[in-house]
Amino acid sequence: MNHILTPRAILLASALAIAPAAWAETPADTLVVAAAIDDIISLDPAQSFEFSGNDVNQNTYDRLVDFDPLDMEAGFKPSLAESWEVSEDGLSITFTMRQGVTFHSGNPVRAEDAAWSLQRAVKLDKTPAFILTQFGFTPENVEEKITFDDTTLTLNLDKPYAPTFVLNCLTANIASVVDKETVMANAEGEDLGNTWLNTNEAGSGPYTLAGWRPNEAVQLAAYDSYFQGAPAMKRVIVRNVAESSAQRLLLEQGDIDAARNLSPTDVESIAAVKGVTIQDEPRGRILYMGLNQKDEVLSNPAVIEAMKYLVDYDGIANSFLKGMFMPHQAFLPKGYLGALEDMPWTYDVARAKALIDEAGLAGSTITTKVRDLREYVDVAQALQASMAEAGLTLEIQQMTGAQVLDAYRARDVPIFLGEWGPDYSDPNTNAATFAYNPDNSDEAQATGLLAWRNAYAVPQEMNEATVAATLEQDAGKRAQMYQDIQRQYQAEAPIIPLFQRVENTGLRDTVQNWNSGGSVTSVMYRQVTKGE
Template identity: 45%
Template sequence: MKHLKSTLLASVLALPLAAPAALAETPEGVLVVAQNIDDIVALDPAQAYEFTSGELVTNLYDRLVQYDAEDTTVLAPGLATDWQADDAAKTITFTLRDGATFASGNPVTTEDVLYSFGRVIKLNLTPAFILAQLGWTPENVDQMVTAEGNTVKVTYDGDFSSAFVLNVLASRPASIVDSALVQEHEVDGDMGNAWLNENSAGSGPFTLDRYAPAQMVRMGANENYFNGAPEVDSVIIRHVAEAATQQLLLEQGDVDMARNLTPDQIASIDSEEIKVETFPQAAVHFLSFNQKTESLTPPAVWEAARYLVDYEGMTNSIIKGQMDVHQAFWPKGFPGSYDETPFTYDPEKAKAILDEAGVETPITVSMDVINAAPFTDMAQSLQASFADAGINFEILPGTGSQVITKYRERSHEAMLLYWGPDFMDPHSNAKAFAYNSDNSDGSYAATTTWRNAWAVPEALNKKTMAALSEADPEARLDMYRELQKSVQDSSPIVIMFQAAYQVAMDDDVTGYVNGATSDFVYYRLVDKD
């Protein structure tokens, strides 16, 4: 943008957030981002579980293996240059990268890896369950993860493949911390947790220079980063809660990027100096039918429903820019996704399916929905389009907690909701959409299948577990594609859309990467021409 240039970084931070400011330009070499960051609870990778926290951890830390900015679909070497998997022995041996250092200057050693993994399990904070899937406990983790020379041997206990284990080890809690630095700041046996929630001890492309809760985050470039120093000297993320204020700051040149603009604001931008980039996100949105409701149990109802969603109508209007048509449970852009979209809005075909199966209409069914845009608008669209085939929805709006509580209790009839993976492995969603080995009321499972009381056919259960344990990586992904096609063909869960995320930025900003999850937000390739 061609504005009067301010050379004082302090002026950027001091600008008022609610009133127009003098035209300015952000400092050279500094990326200034306007974003709502009040969700941050923790920055310690052993505790961080919020969206913004995930973004920061990714930019401050490395893992042994990781999905990197240059291609977020490829599992790449991180602090390990190579690895050897032995599925029979249930081990993976990693060779550490020579010369890698933490931002402190301390070398990255095998001791740091052992400490980091053990620390997550022993602290047992929110994300610890991801690593605990490998059969690790506070009592055995020191035997399950061992080192010799510059190699680390990871042993796991479970009937799953090494490909699954690698994806677990590429997740947020598997970040490697500088053990010497962290132990210097341990207080009362907290393994440095309090200190790491305000500081960083990683080897990533950035260091945490300053964190002021609900105010700002400043990250400085790690010039010694093994994958090359970032293009910018620093990234400043300003907490700006109001989307309107974010837009104002961007249009005035006081920030380089606005992360939380609404679709209406995006549409209102009228400047050749601002561009908008759209990034597919991991959340898939679906309509589901509780199989405790007798009228919703015929498979013909499930099939007809797939032709009663006005996919294009919604994506061209009420959810334009927010969602894209996607009809399979694993998100597009992730390895193993199934991207075919065979269903279109066709009420005549839906009626024919119901008639041929002898399903009596009209059917009246309540549909729970979160009482917020765009969900209520989507519910009204579904109400109108399903009525064309004699399926009449009674919309029950509620708070997010009310809706999810009913879902967990299996007390709903129909549900309009969304689902996102906990980490980058297709089993994370396959277990949710294609597996339910015990459908009894007392066997709670955090899956869409159990919550909709769908007793998944045993053949599909077996295929899900077979994919989990398949040793050949490509064959495994093919198995997940087949699982998605099966669920797409016949299931009481109608997957409709995949979330999309729009970011407005100065036209001079290039190289920003916003992958499908918060763990895939990267600033190290960003440049300001």
């Protein structure tokens, strides 16, 4: 394992980050990626919750179960755990560890390491800890609830949760298995190695962390003893390139293999460049419209129904959101268990106007707050125009993201336009915020629930169905339960999913098997190869 601040790593990372374009093409055994990676705060799996940090950890660590980058539709598969067994009462899951796997340090991966990693994450109680603590684990009880012997570890749950719920959550980066011996050798006081792991790694994944310069570059080196086989790309270098135009130029020149943050304009201009391809992947983020039920106009069922027909889904997706989003009208992203692809609404101003007229609300004015992000403002202005045709006036106040979020959490945004990104790869991550709100009172202060933020009093039947879906043992039945919830939601809810985020990656045509992680996980490099 390499300490990331060695002089060699510093010099290499600095050179990669700031050197002018010089290569006609990248080395055959090296993958060079341009991306905006200035969001990395920590590389400790128990703390990292930012996109770029998770991208690194996805490749330096393994988990008990994980996704196969060449078979994403299969969902989670065995990884460090070769098998698992659920108890008859559903209150425990016992994992049998795969033998012969080693950490980058050379230490064997043991059941003790896996159990300690989960215990550690719960004890540290950093931002992503809720992914594990929702199963009844607390810093006080976790050593009793997560146990191990020589070859197995057991999770003792507080309820008989759906196995798919638990296993999907164990694909999250917070469930990464860390090398206990190495981490504790670098612990400071009672920090369980957190300070050291913020800038180092102690994993068993396909890559080791060879270098990291904040806001400049990350370098990964292939772990030749990886239990699933050594990666073809012996080095992965991720350069921090914030501007889309700069990424495009580097890709055109052959100085990088992949550009991850291209604007729609640059995607369009580069599509015809010889030697370059564009790969589209649906991501997990949903752009939605929330109608605050404290507003007298927006709480009218006729207006809720009308608003669903005042969005020009195809027109918007094919113009100013082209290449960034695709129409999607359900709260579970495509790629999730139970995802629904029904598209019940079309752009129909006449139908919306008739509903508004019938409700006697023509001529009403609504003033709302919109984050000053180009795509959100553009959607708001398109909505403003269609609402005007239907007899409603929308006044838009542009604010910073922080200002809008503060107002939204205070239930003071009449029409919210923005995105929600899932926290883990199970459908409950979205169902529990869109379709669950057991206490709609102002006093509840359930600011983490989108339903509460929009003052949506979720019907008791839907609340109960959302909870029941977390307990259903049969995966097929569970998927159907989520589809049923979403259909009921589409029929009546005032929070309207509009689009799903799409990631456009520009690739040199020699790059094969690129996988950004789809809608469920982070980028994976171990399967990437280069052809002629």
